[in-house]
Amino acid sequence: MNAPVGNPDAVLDCAHLVRRFGERTAVDDVSLRIAPGETYGLLGPNGAGKTTTIRMACGLLRPDAGTVRVAGLAVTTAAGPAKKLIGFVPQDVALYPDLSVRENLRFFGRLYRLSRRALERRVDEVLDLIELRDRAGDRVDSLSGGMRRRLNIGAGLVHSPTLLVLDEPTVGVDPQSRHAILESVTRFGEEGMAVLYTTHYMEEAERLCDRVGIIDRGRLVAEGSPRALVALVAERDRVRLSAAGNLAAYAAACGRLGRVEGAARTGDHGEVVELVVKDARSLLPDLLDLAHAQHVDIRSVEIDEPDLEAVFLHLTGTALRE
Incomplete structure (x- = not known):
């Protein structure tokens, strides 16, 4: 059993992460921490190392050096207690189109071995959170793109994670669904969840994020509140x-x-x-x-x-x- 260590105030604690692909260093000594209730925006141009950093933070990719801890527990590519604390919402919608909205949420909840009673209660809570209760019995392939995005987030929430990782959650959605997603992310932080958020829309980072990290060529080149970062170009x-x-x-x-x-x-x-x-x-x-x-x-x-x-x-x- 992994004993909690490291920064006791951090939900996510990434320390000196390095990842190489052949001779190319994709992530070069990146460290970041996210506190409970904090929304942290990770921004970077294409190829900067953002996705690689996220994958290491979620235990989907092994770092060549450095450590990742969630609530003090070591995150590795193997199954373990730390991974149960993470909800990962990928940019590409990862749902079963021939299952209903409710059936998808049940499926992802069972992966975390929720009891039947706890699972049904949590599915109902998530349906309300993502505002899809009235479509609970509908197949996913009948939903609009924005609804699928919201359900994609719901699948990452059903096990009540301590850390929610959202990778470009509003790409290609209609304005109404985008507003609903942003409002939901704001509530997650208010309720104490730590959120790691990536986006190509700078106005989203300014609206949602308590702190922002800018990654470029594999290195974290700046970090701070949006107001503090703007002061850099006063x-x-x-x-x-x-x-x-x-x-x-x-x-x-x-x-x-x-x-x-x-x-x-x-x-x-x-x-x-x-x-x-x-x-x-x-x-x-x-x-x-x-x-x-x-x-x-x-x-x-x-x-x-x-x-x-x-x-x-x-x-x-x-x-x-x-």
Whole structure:
């Protein structure tokens, strides 16, 4: 039996995690802790090591070095008491489409060997939490995408975990379901559950997370409350230039200008250049002159005060949804 050790105030305690794939180090000495009732956002560009860190935290992947503990119990890839304390909700919906909503929840509850009476009580509680009681008898393949996302979260909740890990839970959902999911996550924290949350939507991190960790190239490059992280780019502005032309080359050229601390091509079709700069208004003529020189057509300019998106761009040199 694993005796509880480590940080007694942490639900999740990851210490000096390292994971390599061949010669590539995907996670390089990452440590993070989540307290009871805390929602922690782990943000990183694609390939930064975020998913690998999550998989090690859940005991789905063995670290090459470092330790993971949940409520003081060691987490390993083998079955053990620590894993019973974790609820993992993957980005891809993992449900049985030919079973009903209630049958799916019962199935996942039985994996944790809940007694029949406790299981039925908990299934009813979860149906209320995810607002699907009126669809309890319906097959999963009859549900909307947003409802399936909510049920996916319910499957991770049915055994009453101490730590809930949510990997991109709102990808591709309708606004109503997204709102319901965010409201639910807020309640989980208020009720004392520790939550590890990843998202590509910076506004979700700002709304939900008590603390945020930014991971880039396998290392945790910053950590703190959203307000504290925004202070890192105090007196910097974020400039969004909607444009047409060779925007990859234009963004690179902007990045070489003085007072530009981050430059990236973004937008659904790469039609925006985002910059983190000091004193955007005085720099704007230079940006427009550079666009003219590179035959880039600027269609609109927006200047925003610092926010978490600006912090991310400043620290990683990329936009979160690149």
